[in-house]
Amino acid sequence: MVQALHRAGLRVGMDVVYNHTTASGQHPKSVLDRIVPGYYHRLDARGEVERSTCCDNTATEHAMMARLMIDSAVVWARDYRVDSFRFDLMGHQPREAMVRLQQAVDRAAGRTIHLIGEGWNFGEVKDGARFVQAAQGMLGGTGIATFSDRGRDAVRGGGCCDGGPEQVTRQGWASGLHTAPNEAVQALLAAPGAGPAAEYGAPALQRAADLVRVALAGTLRDFSFQTASGEVREAGRIDYAGQPAGYAREPGEIVNYTENHDNATLWDVLALKLPLATPAAERARVQHLANAVVALSQGIAYFHAGQEMLRSKSMDRNSYDSGDWFNRLDWTFTDNGFGAGLPPRQDNEGSWPLMAPRLADPRLKPAPADITWTRDAFLDLLKVRASTTLLRLRTARDIQERLTLLATGPAQSGAVVGAHVDGRGYPGAGFAGLAFLINAAPVAQQVAAPALRGQRWQLHPVLLAPQAADRRAAQAAWDADTATFTVPPRTAVVWVRSTTSP
Numbered sequence: 242m243v244q245a246l247h248r249a250g251l252r253v254g255m256d257v258v259y260n261h262t263t264a265s266g267q268h269p270k271s272v273l274d275r276i277v278p279g280y281y282h283r284l285d286a287r288g289e290v291e292r293s294t295c296c297d298n299t300a301t302e303h304a305m306m307a308r309l310m311i312d313s314a315v316v317w318a319r320d321y322r323v324d325s326f327r328f329d330l331m332g333h334q335p336r337e338a339m340v341r342l343q344q345a346v347d348r349a350a351g352r353t354i355h356l357i358g359e360g361w362n363f364g365e366v367k368d369g370a371r372f373v374q375a376a377q378g379m380l381g382g383t384g385i386a387t388f389s390d391r392g393r394d395a396v397r398g399g400g401c402c403d404g405g406p407e408q409v410t411r412q413g414w415a416s417g418l419h420t421a422p423n424e425a426v427q428a429l430l431a432a433p434g435a436g437p438a439a440e441y442g443a444p445a446l447q448r449a450a451d452l453v454r455v456a457l458a459g460t461l462r463d464f465s466f467q468t469a470s471g472e473v474r475e476a477g478r479i480d481y482a483g484q485p486a487g488y489a490r491e492p493g494e495i496v497n498y499t500e501n502h503d504n505a506t507l508w509d510v511l512a513l514k515l516p517l518a519t520p521a522a523e524r525a526r527v528q529h530l531a532n533a534v535v536a537l538s539q540g541i542a543y544f545h546a547g548q549e550m551l552r553s554k555s556m557d558r559n560s561y562d563s564g565d566w567f568n569r570l571d572w573t574f575t576d577n578g579f580g581a582g583l584p585p586r587q588d589n590e591g592s593w594p595l596m597a598p599r600l601a602d603p604r605l606k607p608a609p610a611d612i613t614w615t616r617d618a619f620l621d622l623l624k625v626r627a628s629t630t631l632l633r634l635r636t637a638r639d640i641q642e643r644l645t646l647l648a649t650g651p652a653q654s655g656a657v658v659g660a661h662v663d664g665r666g667y668p669g670a671g672f673a674g675l676a677f678l679i680n681a682a683p684v685a686q687q688v689a690a691p692a693l694r695g696q697r698w699q700l701h702p703v704l705l706a707p708q709a710a711d712r713r714a715a716q717a718a719w720d721a722d723t724a725t726f727t728v729p730p731r732t733a734v735v736w737v738r739s740t741t742s743p
Contacts, residue, residue: 258330282298282299310334315346319350325357342356357387378488384491389497391460393499397416398417398514409425413449419445420446446654451486457534457537457644470651493635501543505556509557518604529622530732530733537632550570550616555578577612642663661675661693681731686728690726697721
């Protein structure tokens with residue numbers, strides 16, 4: 242399989258889970274504890290196996306458990322030619338062990354093997370309680386990347402583990418926060434004595450937009466811009482749930498994403514958060530905006546299988562054991578899986594009252610045309626990203642020197658995010674400059690860019706092509722005299738400046 246994928250010009254990444262096993266002790270499915278009892282698993286003060294990962298945690302801080310992890314990764318890289326690894330709950334592993342693993346696989350393969358992982362900081366190892374973790378903010382300089390929840394949560398709204406009404410009321414930058422309040426939020430706003438503007442109004446939208454901007458700039462801790470408060474702040478000093486919003490030293494240490502195999506898919510999240518009357522075609526556009534944030538951000542772009550075809554798991558938020566009925570992908574692009582039935586009881590039962598009426602609502606089921614439009618628009622995004630290194634700047638210094646965020650500061654609407662990237666003299670840029678804007682509002686927006694006054698900007702060739710999927714993008718405009726961009730409703734637009742333009 243790896244050989245065939247390599248022949249097709251693809252690299253192969255492998256998902257690996259070293260932080261826990263399904264069983265321990267003398268359980269019939271236990272392995273490691275039957276080799277050396279009490280050694281391979283992390284124990285608490287009572288001598289019981291820690292289970293913060295919801296399974297039986299391994300002790301990768303122990304020499305032989307770390308060796309098991311490193312030696313097996315070497316085999317995959319050296320003998321099977323696997324090109325990269327994605328580590329489940331990597332924050333439960335020591336930074337030191339992961340650095341040794343990086344060195345070992347690179348040496349064995351004779352090339353760089355890219356490592357990415359979930360750097361969540363929780364459980365018995367939280368905040369370095371047992372060792373320096375391979376977690377967010379602790380891997381600077383290693384080249385090992387962590388998934389960033391900053392942009393994900395800002396775009397989608399809420400957090401990974403919301404339950405109850407919060408799944409509906411916590412809208413995000415793309416899912417209607419302030420620009421399209423859903424029925425539940427409207428009821429809260431209309432309640433006697435309610436004062437939730439800070440949570441649901443323009444200030445909340447502006448704060449969410451600032452978090453999206455942090456993602457656009459590679460989640461670099463030292464990148465500065467004018468926030469909605471009017472203060473110029475480094476991203477490492479912007480708050481995200483009590484943590485620094487920016488934490489990476491280099492763009493290669495960040496994985497940008499808005500959908501993954503864990504938690505609900507984008508389509509299913511939008512089924513909860515967008516107003517119920519939102520047409521399926523507009524829902525597809527919102528999903529495209531979330532895809533565009535990832536495609537146009539500095540750092541590693543990561544997309545979940547089926548994200549480009551409006552994949553639904555019928556609102557299942559943890560489908561690892563749900564079978565093909567909830568996990569299937571329809572490669573005929575006629576059905577996205579929404580409405581297959583109530584998802585399994587485990588992890589979902591508490592939300593069944595919210596899910597059931599939506600799964601039965603025909604307005605939330607996309608037509609084949611919605612699916613194919615999203616697919617084609619997504620492929621255009623990939624073409625745009627591949628066309629220039631300006632969307633893949635290699636170092637933090639490159640980003641600091643070349644990327645300028647647009648539509649920032651206290652005067653911003655909050656509905657538009659974007660940036661200008663200077664391409665002059667940059668290897669592989671292809672353009673003298675690139676600018677992009679993403680408008681999450683259901684109405685057109687104008688953005689002033691005085692630093693670009695007098696310059697000639699045109700739509701990216703991919704968006705100008707007759708076969709471009711998003712015809713609405715062609716309605717975008719640039720006025721060189723007033724230095725104003727006009728962005729159509731719920732549209733992502735990319736402009737370029739040729740190397741011969743003034």
